[in-house]
Amino acid sequence: MAAIERAESTVDLEFYIWSPGRLAGRLHAALARAVGRGCRVRLLLDTFGSEHAGPAVAILQQAGIVVSWFNPRRWARLSFRNHRKLVVVDRRHALLGGCNVADEYDGDGVQAGWRDLGICTRVPACVIALARSFDRMWAMAPFDHLPVADSMPEAxxxxxxxxxxxxxxxxxxxxxxxxxxxxxxxxxxxxxxxxxxxxxxxxxxxxxxxxxxxxxxxxxxxxxxxxxxxxxxxxxxxxxxxxxxxxxxxxxxxxxxxxxxxxxxxxxxxxxxxxxxxxxxxxxxxxxxxxxxxxxxxxxxxxxxxxxxxxxxxxxxxxxxxxxxxxxxxxxxxxxxxxxxxxxxx
The missing domain is CATH 3.30.870.10 (Endonuclease Chain A)
Incomplete structure (x- = not known):
């Protein structure tokens, strides 16, 4: 959240689950402030994991946040979900791990909430690799113009x-x-x-x-x-x-x-x-x-x-x-x- 508050140009986020609640509300406010500072904010959500987030997403879009849905429901492709959790700020800071956006992640995992883990990196080459990976997922999100075979991942x-x-x-x-x-x-x-x-x-x-x-x-x-x-x-x-x-x-x-x-x-x-x-x-x-x-x-x-x-x-x-x-x-x-x-x- 602190990195988003300091964002100067771009914020890219990718989650499997976005569930309306306290944590989503705080993140929404931080993203809206980033948009107000002139940042481009993109949010990529999995259609299956975030299936109940529709009304909340509409509010995000009204705040100027660009939202895309990964793999809209089709039977032939339903199995293939975007399980990634990634935040890239200004292409200089990145966070990845297991945390989704839901109230069960709003705690220390001992007294309240679930126990989870993530890692922040500022290693330039690693952050750029993560940013490019986000760009690729963003481009193929509809699963319309890119065949699955073209989703060959990078290392x-x-x-x-x-x-x-x-x-x-x-x-x-x-x-x-x-x-x-x-x-x-x-x-x-x-x-x-x-x-x-x-x-x-x-x-x-x-x-x-x-x-x-x-x-x-x-x-x-x-x-x-x-x-x-x-x-x-x-x-x-x-x-x-x-x-x-x-x-x-x-x-x-x-x-x-x-x-x-x-x-x-x-x-x-x-x-x-x-x-x-x-x-x-x-x-x-x-x-x-x-x-x-x-x-x-x-x-x-x-x-x-x-x-x-x-x-x-x-x-x-x-x-x-x-x-x-x-x-x-x-x-x-x-x-x-x-x-x-x-x-x-x-």
Whole structure:
């Protein structure tokens, strides 16, 4: 918000969810003031995630804010959502992470609101890469004049950072390869995941890393998406409890997306699940830096201080069936349907 208040020329924002309320009202006021100072303000919202924001968006437009909807509802393209959360100010400051615009994000995640995470960057090359990525998403938002095949994401890198821009089944291989490489080599791994539905390969990498050193996973004790919560329970039941430390965050919904593998830190909008790796449009920033990884582990330590050790208990047959079915839906059926739709669109 402070960066928007100081904006001099442009403000570009991209969210999956915009929900009218206190936080949206404060952001609306800050954006309107930016327009009053002569700034160009663009807001890109996902049609599905922000489906109830129509009246609020009309007010935003009256204030001079240019709003575009990503992927208006069409059955053939309904699966492909813009899950990115990004703010770029004056093409000099950028913020990305997991936070949407809704009142559940208006708090510290302990006393009030959900627990989430984002990162600010002023590294010029990284900010420009994010700004260009926004421009590209803005141009293809209607899904009319650009085929899905042209949404091939970009990957940009600097000395100690790499930006992964993926979506609609494209551009995820580089992200997966990099993540798998880091997990395969690391001896200290931390995963904070709102929706923990890793692939079989990633589970194997985590298990082998735990034998080399330490693996810590923190998930929400209460889930906001029941299907994902049940699928995660199925995965967690299969993890070796003597090797992998698993905790549940207790105070509120944990919506953060963070992976630390030795000195490599991944932060952004992608969940630890197949949809983020294969279907959604997402952003992840990888930073390799001992100081930043130490700071990130401090955040994980603080999150763990509000968590309890995970106990899977002994679910009955119906609960196990529900968990297996949820896992199959998210790990296999959802990607399969998306692949079929991509073939129809190609």
């Amino acid at each position: 940009s890198r600097g000395d100690r950072w790499e930006l992964f821009v993926a979506g609609a089944g494209r551009g995820v291989r580089r992200y997966r390869r990099c993540l798998h490489r880091d997990l395969a080599a690391a001896s200290q791994i931390d995963v904070v995941a709102a929706y923990f539905v890793p692939t079989t390969r990633v589970r194997g990498l985590l298990g082998r890393a735990a034998r080399r050193g330490r693996v810590r996973v923190i998930v929400p004790a209460m889930g906001d998406v029941p299907l994902a919560h049940h699928a995660s329970a199925h995965v967690l039941r299969g993890l070796p409890p003597s090797l992998i430390q698993v905790y549940q965050y207790v105070p509120a919904m944990l919506h953060a997306k963070l992976v630390i593998a030795d000195h490599a830190v991944y932060v952004g909008s992608a969940n630890f699940d197949p949809r983020s790796l294969r279907i959604n449009f997402d952003l992840m920033l990888r930073i390799e830096d001992p100081e930043i990884s130490t700071q990130a582990r401090g955040i994980v330590d603080e999150i763990q201080s509000h968590s309890k050790p995970y106990a899977c208990g002994n679910p009955g047959p119906l609960a196990r069936l529900r968990q297996r079915t949820a896992y199959a839906a998210l790990a296999w059926l959802d990607p399969y349907i998306a692949r079929r739709k991509l073939r129809l669109l190609s």
